[in-house]
Structures are given as C-alpha cells and as structure tokens.
Amino acid sequence: MKKEPGRPNQLITKKFAKDLHLNFMKYRAGIIAKYIKKEDANAVWFSVEELENYIHYIKTKGEKTGYDVKGIRFYFGVYPDERKYAEKAGLMTLFLTATGKIKPKTLNTTGIQTFASVREDENADTSASRDDDNADISTIEPMNYGSIGRPPSLLY
Incomplete structure (x- = not known):
C-alpha cells in the first residue's frame, strides 16, 4: 500500500495564485512588452514526467x-x-538548477576517500560548499526547454 504524500506547507489558494499572476500581468508584462516591442512569455510548462526525471x-x-x-x-x-530559437527567440524562459552542498568525505572499507571527483581547489567549477544547503551545484546541468505560454498570453 502506497503511503499518501503529506500536504506541502507552500500551498496557496487558487485566488492568491490568480492575484499573483494578475500582478505580473499588470506590473511587469506591459513594461516588458513595451521594452522588447512584443508580448513576452508569461508561463513555462514542464510535464510531470520531465520534472520527475530531472x-x-x-x-x-x-x-x-x-x-x-x-x-x-x-x-x-x-x-x-x-x-535557431524560432518562436522562443528573445522571449523569457525559466530554467532549473540543482542546489545542495558537498558531502563530507568519508573513508570506504578499503580506506579510500569517497567523492574524490568533487574538486575543492580554487579553480573548482562549483558554487556549492559544505556549509550552504542551498548553493547552486554547477557541476550538474540545468534543465530548460519547457513549453512557454505566450501570445495569446495564458491567464491563470
């Protein structure tokens, strides 16, 4: 029997979501459209399968x-x-990146340190550290290319 998931703490009402979106359309979308001289994306969609896979x-x-x-x-x-970006050229998007921190190194049963692939020198290509749980992990590729909601704009 599958355990039912807990109710997320970050849930908001449908009315508040609509208010947030209307505020975006009222206070940002027009300014952006005027500046770039076209209607911009106002939503990005990823399938559940794509998100679970990521x-x-x-x-x-x-x-x-x-x-x-x-x-x-x-x-x-x-x-x-x-x-080459076709209908997405010049339009807003949303991309995702993993966050976390470097695990402490440990010795395995053979006495060899694990996680040796994590570089800690000054030239390391990462902003994650042992102390910050929310740092971007630049050694894991971000995800993009969801479907954008643009002309006609999607309304929540």
Missing part, C-alpha cells in the same frame, strides 16, 4: 559526484534573439 537525474548525479542535492532553484532567463 529530480531523479540530479539526485543520482549528485550522489555519484559527492553532492547532497537539497533542492531546485528556478531562474528566469531570455532566449537569444537568434533564428
């Missing part, structure tokens, strides 16, 4: 490379205004 991927890769993956940060971005 979560599994970052947990697995984190485990293999010595990171304790604690979360996902969502960043806003803008696609380059280039032909």
Whole structure:
C-alpha cells in the first residue's frame, strides 16, 4: 500500500495564485512588452514526467559526484534573439538548477576517500560548499526547454 504524500506547507489558494499572476500581468508584462516591442512569455510548462526525471537525474548525479542535492532553484532567463530559437527567440524562459552542498568525505572499507571527483581547489567549477544547503551545484546541468505560454498570453 502506497503511503499518501503529506500536504506541502507552500500551498496557496487558487485566488492568491490568480492575484499573483494578475500582478505580473499588470506590473511587469506591459513594461516588458513595451521594452522588447512584443508580448513576452508569461508561463513555462514542464510535464510531470520531465520534472520527475530531472529530480531523479540530479539526485543520482549528485550522489555519484559527492553532492547532497537539497533542492531546485528556478531562474528566469531570455532566449537569444537568434533564428535557431524560432518562436522562443528573445522571449523569457525559466530554467532549473540543482542546489545542495558537498558531502563530507568519508573513508570506504578499503580506506579510500569517497567523492574524490568533487574538486575543492580554487579553480573548482562549483558554487556549492559544505556549509550552504542551498548553493547552486554547477557541476550538474540545468534543465530548460519547457513549453512557454505566450501570445495569446495564458491567464491563470
């Protein structure tokens, strides 16, 4: 028998979600559209399968490379205004990146330190540390390319 998931603490009412979206449309969308001279994306969609796969991927890769993956940060971005991005060119997007911290090194049964692939020298390509649970893990690839909601804008 599957255990029913707990109710997340971050849930909001549908009315508050609608208010948040209307505030975006009222206070940001018009300014952006005026500046870029076109209507911008106002939503990004990922399937549950894509999100579950990304979560599994970052947990697995984190485990293999010595990171304790604690979360996902969502960043806003803008696609380059280039032909290869087709209808997304110049429009806002949302991308995800793993966050967490470096696991403490431990000795395995052979006396060899584990997580040797985590580089701690000054040239290391990571912002994660042993102390910050929420640092971006730059050695795990971010995820992008959800479907964007743009003209006509999606309304919540």
